[in-house]
Amino acid sequence: MIEKELLEKNNINKVNAKLYSPVTLAYLGDAIYEMFVRTKLVREHNVQVNKLQRLSIQYVKASAQAQQYRKIEKYLTEEERKVAKRGKNAKVNTMPKNAAPVDYMIATGFETLIGWLYLEEKIDRLAEIVDKAMN
Structure with missing residues (x-):
């Protein structure tokens, strides 16, 4: 899978992803x-x-x-659920006009999880979760 190869060859020094705000992780996860x-x-x-x-x-x-997150939620570890929950509960300053607030919050949690997995260099797990979500 080329996405995995690209992610692994990013040459970014590993950081503690928990030091970033959930909204920043969601920005990257998006x-x-x-x-x-x-x-x-x-x-x-x-x-x-x-x-x-x-x-x-x-x-x-x-x-x-939001629908994709609900589909993969049962496969998540406790730590991954906590990360997604942090994103879901994060204060965001804007809300899209065409999205239900609850869906937007869940989607933000999903994106937070994706960004966190990426920064934690859990690329195999990231690819597995995205594959389950999209298929």
């Missing part, structure tokens, strides 16, 4: 998850970019991420 989604879509659909963009929205919008 980008990491987007990379997984785009890679999956490009591999599965050789179509115009605007069609790829429309397809990607079905994975990355808050309601979809």
Whole structure:
């Protein structure tokens, strides 16, 4: 899986991910998850970019991420659940107009978990969780 290889070769020094705010972890997790989604879509659909963009929205919008989190929650360790809960309960200054607040909070928790796994260099686990969420 190329995403895993890219993540492993990032040359970023390992940091203690718990030192970062949940919103910062979610910011990073959003980008990491987007990379997984785009890679999956490009591999599965050789179509115009605007069609790829429309397809990607079905994975990355808050309601979809909330649903994906609910799907993978039973596979999470206690520590992973705590990280996601920190993200879910984090104070965010903006709320998208097209997302239910509860979905947005759960999606933020999902993205926080993705960002945390990445910074903790738990790349195999990250790939496993994303795969379960997207399939």
